[in-house]
Amino acid sequence: MRIADARVIVTCPGRNFVTLKLVTDDGVTGVGDATLNGRELAVAAYLRDHVVPVLLGREAHRIEDTWQYLFQGAYWRRGPVTMTAIAAVDTALWDIKGKVAGLPVYQLLGGRSREGVTVYGHANGETVDDVLAEVGRFTELGYRAVRLQCGVPGLSSTYGVSGDRMFYEPADAAVPTENQWSTAAYLDFVPTLFRRAREEFGPGLALLHDVHHRLTPIEAARLGRALEPHGLFWLEDPVPADLQEGFRLIRGHTTTPIAVGEVINTIWDCAGLIREQLIDFIRCSVVHAGGITHLRRIFDLAALHHVRSGSHGATDLSPVCLAAALHLDISIPNFGLQEYMRHTAETDAVFPHGYHFADGYLHPGEEPGLGVDIDEDAAARHPYRPASLPVNRLADGTMHPW
Template sequence: MEIVDYELFEVPPRWLFLRVETSDGTVGWGEPIVEGRARTVRAAVAELMDSYLLGADPTRIEDHWQTMYRGGFYRGGPILMSAIAGIDQALWDIKGKRLDVPVHELLGGKARDRIRVYQWIGGDRPADVGAAAAEQVEAGFTALKMNATPELRRIDTPRAVQDAVDRIAQVRDAVGAEVDIGVDFHGRVAKSMAKRLVEALEPYDPFFVEEPVLPEHNDALPAIAEHTSAPIATGERMYSRWDFKEVFEQGAVDVVQPDLSHAGGITEVKKIADMAEAYDVALAPHCPLGPVALASCLQVDACSPNALIQEQSLDIHYNETSDVLDYLADASVFEYEDGFVDIPDGPGLGIDVDESHVRAQSGDVDWHNPVWRHDDGSVAEW
């Protein structure tokens, strides 16, 4: 058996799907995407597939991962690691289908039957979060996540801090103490403001404070952690176990959030999860993406004892034209009940991609995140 063909599909709202086919007709799916850079990742996937994978045995997943990563002198970063991630997902999907078992069985078997999920509320510039929170709790979710702030100046006003406090207070008042509230700083906050914000939000017991500073400033995390007892989470813009090594050794991070479509796929994120367990750090994979990425996350969650909760993008503010379930032949595989989702038990990634719908939706999507500016005209973090 060998890999004989691949296809790439840009689909709304902002995703890229990879279809890999073997000589016996087995098809595996991956989701290699950097949101807003689909064309660039598409080129990287094609280069890797043409250089290393076509004509190869798909079952040698670790060797293929090492070849794609180490076969080039320049390594890492979001584009290359996302391209590797989608190919890796597709190879695991093929292997599971060939052996008629879910991927988690090949990774040691399930450590859990289901995992808790959280639901996004609000938007990029969060508003009306109290009513949205109550609505999602009524729908059965027991954990929520919201952006903490819109854009902030490097040192902003007391009013900006109070606005962030008022938003989480609205949510806490709406849902009570039985619901967890994750607060995402989204890398919008300089370390000078992050210390003030985490301290101000403390009375409302955030589930975690996510990406309080950009990953290039991870050296500031220990100082920020001194200002709060809330768990610190980060990792969506970190792409390999080597990127995570520093934060594990610092001891300031409580939750890591590698993305299965950015951080080298199933092969690499399982290694990151195992490293995190050794440092008593929880795993909560980042996934504001499509069904292939989510299915990949759930396969790693299944066999990682330190998996805490799973992000998912159903009804997220980005998904205005298409949503996660639209691309599945059987949407019940992601049926949420009591704030949990069952681990898929079907072969491979455990999902049945609706290929005809993918082909019908495929085209030049051209999604890019907005460029925000401060009131002086300078670029702000989005």
């Protein structure tokens, strides 16, 4: 069974997605997500110009060999564009293999290790009272874990706070908007948010927070220590992952669990963090870390070092990626938590899927393959629209991580 056709589909049902659809010579199809938020067309071009031509005629069942061919065969390896393109191919091939076998992909990965995938929602608002109201709404929906993001007094905008509480999309303009940041105001405010949350919701609800790479190691250590009384499930991306020695400093000053990895693309970029047990959760995603094949390697390494999964799952990952993540989540032994931001009705119409939410868990479904597809006619009705992520500046104009 060989790959006879490969189509790169760019669509924007409310936000931009890139999807690779493979078709075999006997008509079996597979889909893979290739979305890189704010850089979608770079991956689309990489696929069309450099990957699709070498896929045609290849054996569809040789998933590992195809992965190695695309990775080792590219002299310029790694990086988000390359690894996202490889992920799309890999995920689509797993989808095909599952359909041919007549089994959901998780069965090919060893079967269930749990009954459902615990997910967390995003509670956000301009004020603490707004956020707590959202937390209450998520608990009423059955969520067992919630991430809290709040407007910071004195700042006109803050990462993670949106006008639409359920469908947050930070890529808000063709040219990046500029936000202003104050570390001092942030560090002073955040402990109050979590003190109030624990007082209202008690110790049973898992609470999370995303720093979004904005602190230095000593600032992150200070925040982690200040949040210790409130028992966070994790503190996400406290510092940029570029200088990984910084996590050692954080680890020496706080017992608040640390999660990192959504901008990490390969096992070589996180092996040190895992082996030295400098993090508690690895947040790499199927689409940005080379697909199911490579992300499973990362999770297997993590399992040896008491590090659990916590995969990225924002709306810049299409339902194709979310479905693939669920098949991995339900099969690995060291699952921790899965981010789940619901897609819009327009997105769901373009990507019909079998996964579903119930009682705080996502379930991948029992359809052969990934259990998700792309409606190409519906996709064509939503053409690409330029959209960029914001940038951050300090009050004096200095650029700062967003």
